[in-house]
Amino acid sequence: xxxxxxxxxxxxxxxxxxxxxxxxxxxxxxxxxxxxxxxxxxxxxxxxxxxxxxxxxxxxxxxxxxxxxxxxxxxxxxxxxxxxxxxxxxxxxxxxxxxxxxxxxxxxxxxxxxxxxxxxxxxxxxxxxxxxxxxxxxxxxxxxxxxxxxxxxxxxxxxxxxxxxxxxxxxxxxxxxxxxxxxxxxxxxxxxxxxxxxxxxxxxxxxxxxxxxxxxxxxxxxxxxxxxxxxxxxxxxxxxxxxxxxxxxxxxxxxxxxxxxxxxxxxxxxxxxxxxxxxxxxxxxxxxxxxxxxxxxxxxxxxxxxxxxxxxxxxxxxxxxxxxxxxxxxxxxxxxxxxxxxxxxxxxxxxxxxxxxxxxxxxxxxxxxxxxxxxxxxxxxxxxxxxxxxxxxxxxxxxxxxxxxxxxxxxxxxxxxxxxxxxxxxxxxxxxxxxxxxxxxxxxxxxxxxxxxxxxxxxxxxxxxxxxxxxxxxxxxxxxxxxxxxxxxxxxxxxxxxxxxxxxxxxxxxxxxxxxxxxxxxxxxxxxxxxxxxxxxxxxxxxxxxxxxxxxxxxxxxxxxx
Numbered sequence: 001x002x003x004x005x006x007x008x009x010x011x012x013x014x015x016x017x018x019x020x021x022x023x024x025x026x027x028x029x030x031x032x033x034x035x036x037x038x039x040x041x042x043x044x045x046x047x048x049x050x051x052x053x054x055x056x057x058x059x060x061x062x063x064x065x066x067x068x069x070x071x072x073x074x075x076x077x078x079x080x081x082x083x084x085x086x087x088x089x090x091x092x093x094x095x096x097x098x099x100x101x102x103x104x105x106x107x108x109x110x111x112x113x114x115x116x117x118x119x120x121x122x123x124x125x126x127x128x129x130x131x132x133x134x135x136x137x138x139x140x141x142x143x144x145x146x147x148x149x150x151x152x153x154x155x156x157x158x159x160x161x162x163x164x165x166x167x168x169x170x171x172x173x174x175x176x177x178x179x180x181x182x183x184x185x186x187x188x189x190x191x192x193x194x195x196x197x198x199x200x201x202x203x204x205x206x207x208x209x210x211x212x213x214x215x216x217x218x219x220x221x222x223x224x225x226x227x228x229x230x231x232x233x234x235x236x237x238x239x240x241x242x243x244x245x246x247x248x249x250x251x252x253x254x255x256x257x258x259x260x261x262x263x264x265x266x267x268x269x270x271x272x273x274x275x276x277x278x279x280x281x282x283x284x285x286x287x288x289x290x291x292x293x294x295x296x297x298x299x300x301x302x303x304x305x306x307x308x309x310x311x312x313x314x315x316x317x318x319x320x321x322x323x324x325x326x327x328x329x330x331x332x333x334x335x336x337x338x339x340x341x342x343x344x345x346x347x348x349x350x351x352x353x354x355x356x357x358x359x360x361x362x363x364x365x366x367x368x369x370x371x372x373x374x375x376x377x378x379x380x381x382x383x384x385x386x387x388x389x390x391x392x393x394x395x396x397x398x399x400x401x402x403x404x405x406x407x408x409x410x411x412x413x414x415x416x417x418x419x420x421x422x423x424x425x426x427x428x429x430x431x432x433x434x435x436x437x438x439x440x441x442x443x444x445x446x447x448x449x450x451x452x453x454x455x456x457x458x459x460x461x462x463x464x465x466x467x468x469x470x471x472x473x474x475x476x477x478x479x480x481x482x483x484x485x486x487x488x489x490x491x492x493x494x495x496x497x498x499x500x501x502x503x504x505x506x507x508x509x510x511x512x513x514x515x516x517x518x519x520x521x522x523x524x525x526x527x528x529x530x531x532x533x534x535x536x537x538x539x540x541x542x543x544x545x546x547x548x549x550x551x552x553x554x555x556x557x558x559x560x561x562x
Contacts, residue, residue, distance in 0.1 A: 058293030066283055069296075071143065074123060080115075082263065082266025083157075141204075146204050156211075159219065160214075175217035182209045182210060183209055272423065279434055294442075303394075306398070341469055351402050364498050369387070371384075371514070419460075496524055497524060500517050500521070
């Protein structure tokens, strides 16, 4: 077996594939491993940020959280996001084998490497020219090291895409957890020893370690597993090199259509980058490094649940929607449409509940959280108010992620073109609002601009979903809304915790008053849990059923897919 475990699913069998069933348990089979990966990764990153934030000034933290983040995100997002989405929409319902899957996916997946190398080089040169820096400067060297880290990460991208198509979710959990641990260890050791602190070199070295671990992990797994299949008794594949590098098949007709779809998604990714990271670009060009540090801290802390829960849920939802509803030249039956509808409503209701809990308790406990975690230096500034506003943004992020995952999974090419046009319009509106609000309210204004942007995208997505299910008599957005009695408890909890923050919490006598304030919140949350159990037990029983059926039914699902 390979160092990361025995060959899974798609590498272990060679039977022809059957159509994937519309089983919601597949959504949770995909979601739970991804959530585990994100929770472990974010917990390590959160602990690291907690230790670092107490040692760094707001300005130094802004370099790490905003400027370096923008560089790596821009290169990686533009290089791979469009190819990931296009390859996941590959029609796996026809009678094809594993070698056929690799033949169709890998030629397109390998295009991410030259694209990533070019963008890494161009971005580093542009940043060095804009800042007027050379390689003799610490900041300049840090930029070049970040570019090299992006190249290392892109060299593992084709194998990541192959693993995602084969639903090797456990592989991703292991590799990303090890890579995150390596990044955290390198960062903490260098910060403690004060090595490479100048110009942000410590963060560049840590990102380089992360990319190297991804590269080693994916290549070790696939080369080892494929070597076993090549030299096994049945010789299930002819050659490892032909399997991973099917260059001769690049101009296959199906690959041309996939390449066109990749370009469409890449263009859309550029628009999404502006929408998702536009506030950081505005901060970079129009605000001080102090405000960059404040926003960076709030974004890292406030988005912890988004990246740990909502992001893997969005990715797994897109995978299930794409495999269930994007086959070409196939008219979906009423049963298939009903299955998609059921999964979508279930997903929307789940993210609604999680988002509403953050809206209820987040604003009134943001100061307390910052004071406990980061100290009075951060909590007494603008960060606590910004974090409270960010909790409203979390709700919008949750809804947008799930609705857009459905759109991108089932849209036709013409509908994608139309969606890109609307994204351009939203991008222009968003950037105008960002520039206006940053002068009025600083980091808080940016958060409200982001929430407004999410509202525009959610509205467009909801109109599309309504049109998609217009032939279904049972479709209604009301099914995704929380129970009315639960909503009442949430409203009352908001009022009680707000009163508690004003009347009980004292900044001078913090710890005794914070204990009382937290007690009020715990009591409200306990009542909320009881009401949820009383009036939404059927909903949660479905989630539990899907989780239990994962171990039995999802194995059959994966066997069909493989």
